[in-house]
Amino acid sequence: MPKLITKLTVLLGIVHFSCGKIQRPDFDDTSEPEFYNPTWMASIPDHQPLSAVSIPGTHNTMAVYGGIYAECQTWTLADQLRAGIRYLDVRVRHVDGNLTIHHGVSYQKSHFGHVLEGVENFLQEHPSETVLMRLKEEFSETNNIYGAVVNYIENFARWDMLWHSRLVPTMGEARGKLIILQDFHGPDLGMRYGSLDIADDWKVYHRFFISTINGGVSMNTLRQQLLGTGNKYFSPTAVELVCLLPQG
Template sequence: MKRALAVFTLITTLVAAPHPAAAATVAADASYRTLSTAHHPDWMRAVPDATGLAALSLPGTHDTMAIHGGGPTQTQEDFGDSGGTLTAQLAAGIRMIDIRARVNGGNTFTIHHGAVYQHANFDDVLDKLAAFLGAHPSETVVMRLKQECTGELGSCTDAPGQLSFPDIFDLYAAKRPALFWQPSIQRGTAAATPTLGAIRGKLVLAVLHGAFGGPIEHYGLIQFLDWNGTSTYVQDNYNVPNIGAIATKRDQVRRFLDATDAGDPTKMYVNFTSGASAFVQPQWCAGGALWVPGVNPFLLDYLNQGHVTHRTGMVVMDFPGGGLIDRLIRFNPGFSASA
């Protein structure tokens, strides 16, 4: 049902979405569309090695590479093709990424958002990550990798005659043993939650998702073996059916922040602030539309008001602003949330 809704949403968005004039233009601000005003390429240097991954507050991006396709499919500011946008995000302080891949000829992955090719390949993603982590060895990046194509109307279709999605991933991982934190890419044995000291300079695979949801085999971290949509530790209520429902999405983000702050400190929490539908573009949910404030400015205000005192978990955003990234980073050990 969830996948059918996603397909319907994509189709109707492309052919029947309201004209942009239906939503007021929202100016960029500290929470929205100002990623380049943040510059934190080495922020994890201040965090003690013994800090568990679950204790960190990680700014993240939803559909990290989605810069093409216009209002219905773009989720991030455009800083260039072939991974240029990812490089900009990493330099700003983003440390959790959401990569969507199509199986292409030659047993390779190309990066898609639905049917729209994002002018980048998985090698571009890994090249940019290797370059960044090589230059900034105090840092780590957590990645969710998802098979994007369902083959249904409105989605992309994987190239025929290729290896399976996990088999192709294994080929990529085998070529870059120094890039990946190895316990997270073992196909049959998921990894326990690591400390930061164990994963500095490495890419950590959180989960490998199949096209119709649900993790593939046992890649990633033990805690996320049951990551299939919204659950106790993941908030991904992405369907925002109309502009008024942006308020509901704001409340879902707020409630999950509160649950994260008060929850089990050994567990990782993933809070998606993104949302869209046939009648709501990702930029409207993030920045606001007509009379309804967006999730991003609400989130920055909520954090600034002191409602969260310990951690935010992984906050996965569309069009994050520099001020919002700054604020999230300050919740980490070694920083002052009130600074």
């Protein structure tokens, strides 16, 4: 047992000093993606309904400030989109027509215009893609952000960039479009978030669970299984920690 603890301490030191950040399926605090996939939607047939496509997204997309109680992301919006994220979760505080980005009380040093500009720049560069964006009010209770949203679209984006229908588009219809999933009152700007039958079930093999189901597998074999089959979320150091932690 003392030998195992010593070895684990050394490995943790490697993570801290040589890697600095952690990247695994259930957690990633690296400053930028290791891999980019900005045009993955190009291979989807035009006739495919968007409802038949699994869309990777981020929770509180713009929450990069505020410490452990507010930070949800470490990648910029541009990096998230280039990495393949196509669903954005955007929360705005409404004060006198201004829409600032918030996660609860934590101001994220950005406003809705920055989000629109970032999405438009990405779609102009990659017209094969589409972006879905849930938009809702947070840390204010005006229940009246529609007019401000319209003003921001007019000043920071283009109306023809938006998908103007409650109907689910095909992939061909959605290319180059921002689809607003409207989680606020007012006339239609896109699809109503509350009307969608949302399935966000997901399964992540936590490091302890992986070690349990691979209990009899050697470290080198497990590394080969995880890294040699196209799993790009594990670094070799993380795999070593996967193997060692449960044994104590």
